[in-house]
Amino acid sequence: MTSPTPEENVRTFSRPSDLRITDLRVVTTRIPIGRCPIIRIDTNQGLYGLGEVRDGASKNYALMLKSRLIGENPCNVDMIFRQIKQFGGHARQGGGVCAVEMALMDLAGKAYDVPCYQLAGGKFRDRIRLYCDTPNEPTGEAMGHKLKGRMERGFTMLKMDVGIEPLTKIPGMLCSPQGMLDTRRVMHPFTHIRLTEPGIRWLADYVAAVRDVVGYEVPIAADHFGHIGVEDCIRLGQALEPYNLAWLEDMVPWQLTSQWVMMHQALRTPVCTGEDIYLKEDFLTLFRAGAISVCHPDIATSGGILETKKIGDLAQEYGVSMALHMAGTPVSTMAAVHCAAATENFIALEHHFADTPYWQDLITGVPKPLINQGYIEVPEKPGLGIELNEEVVKQHLHPEDTGYFEPTPMWDTVDSWDRLWS
Numbered sequence: 001m002t003s004p005t006p007e008e009n010v011r012t013f014s015r016p017s018d019l020r021i022t023d024l025r026v027v028t029t030r031i032p033i034g035r036c037p038i039i040r041i042d043t044n045q046g047l048y049g050l051g052e053v054r055d056g057a058s059k060n061y062a063l064m065l066k067s068r069l070i071g072e073n074p075c076n077v078d079m080i081f082r083q084i085k086q087f088g089g090h091a092r093q094g095g096g097v098c099a100v101e102m103a104l105m106d107l108a109g110k111a112y113d114v115p116c117y118q119l120a121g122g123k124f125r126d127r128i129r130l131y132c133d134t135p136n137e138p139t140g141e142a143m144g145h146k147l148k149g150r151m152e153r154g155f156t157m158l159k160m161d162v163g164i165e166p167l168t169k170i171p172g173m174l175c176s177p178q179g180m181l182d183t184r185r186v187m188h189p190f191t192h193i194r195l196t197e198p199g200i201r202w203l204a205d206y207v208a209a210v211r212d213v214v215g216y217e218v219p220i221a222a223d224h225f226g227h228i229g230v231e232d233c234i235r236l237g238q239a240l241e242p243y244n245l246a247w248l249e250d251m252v253p254w255q256l257t258s259q260w261v262m263m264h265q266a267l268r269t270p271v272c273t274g275e276d277i278y279l280k281e282d283f284l285t286l287f288r289a290g291a292i293s294v295c296h297p298d299i300a301t302s303g304g305i306l307e308t309k310k311i312g313d314l315a316q317e318y319g320v321s322m323a324l325h326m327a328g329t330p331v332s333t334m335a336a337v338h339c340a341a342a343t344e345n346f347i348a349l350e351h352h353f354a355d356t357p358y359w360q361d362l363i364t365g366v367p368k369p370l371i372n373q374g375y376i377e378v379p380e381k382p383g384l385g386i387e388l389n390e391e392v393v394k395q396h397l398h399p400e401d402t403g404y405f406e407p408t409p410m411w412d413t414v415d416s417w418d419r420l421w422s
Contacts, residue, residue: 144213
């Protein structure tokens with residue numbers, strides 16, 4: 001009797017060494033927060049990978065990378081990432097690189113028949129906690145009841161907006177140079193918008209009313225404070241300390257490390273930033289300075305699954321935990337789920353669409369409801385573990401896309417002298 005060959009004892013899902021990228025296409029979805037381009041990278045073996053450009057960003061950030069990807073083996077995720085990361089940048093400008101990285105990880109997982117979290121080193125947890133974001137409500141009591149409804153649906157962590165926008169309509173709450181209240185283009189230190197003492201009391205009373213409804217058992221973070229200077233951020237943060245908030249998010253721009261240090265040292269509430277930071281180096285600057293308590297990368301800006309895992313590991317070395325910002329479709333959400341599963345110091349993943357029933361229907365291949373009692377189960381299928389629901393995606397196309405993954409031959413040969421050294 002002939003002994004079986006090794007290949008007969010091994011499940012060969014594809015031929016990874018022979019896998020090559022043949023195409024990159026985009027479909028742009030429309031969800032309540034705005035435009036979310038989803039990319040598909042095709043290969044010579046019929047496998048494809050899905051990724052997502054960050055909400056609000058141009059699909060061209062991904063398409064301009066196509067000519068650099070054709071002919072590459074998508075399983076060489078790190079090598080390709082190092083070649084293309086020069087074409088990304090902070091905030092939305094990193095969206096193309098991050099989308100490609102997600103799609104490469106999806107492809108590599110499918111090629112080797114393992115979930116993406118295994119490619120990132122394995123998992124620390126089987127399900128991922130979500131924290132439910134909730135935009136402005138006119139009163140603290142109304143916000144409290146909205147958050148209470150989230151809790152009744154199983155969410156064990158929450159976030160709310162607590163900012164100066166309502167105060168712009170109430171005399172005596174703010175003091176500012178003429179015209180500054182009407183612009184979002186001026187960075188915080190340069191607006192010279194000041195909170196008055198009545199303004200600070202109003203915001204503190206708002207949060208107190210929220211806690212009166214919700215209680216103190218469930219963590220609540222706060223965001224969207226407005227473009228105020230660090231001194232007023234500290235004054236407001238101190239006024240909110242009795243209400244035991246989980247963190248104060250993006251009170252000043254992330255680039256201003258010394259101001260984050262000032263806040264971190266002056267407040268007894270954790271401070272958090274990071275959703276607009278691209279790659280690990282600028283996170284490391286904040287960690288080394290002892291500037292934040294919680295880092296908050298968005299996987300569609302920070303560099304994708306593996307780079308964000310590295311950010312979390314760096315944070316852990318400095319005693320900083322990692323939450324994940326997220327405002328995209330289930331594609332980027334599930335990429336974040338795999339990253340969160342593989343990162344030990346992870347606490348919670350953001351969710352913006354608790355009131356959007358069709359959001360979960362954009363994908364198939366996972367149990368529904370996708371979010372069950374405030375958690376998402378980590379998929380065990382290869383790659384991201386999902387497929388697109390073509391019918392539902394087509395129902396929610398952004399006006400800039402009239403088709404579904406239309407051909408993109410105009411991007412096949414776009415090139416330049418990309419090398420960063422001579």
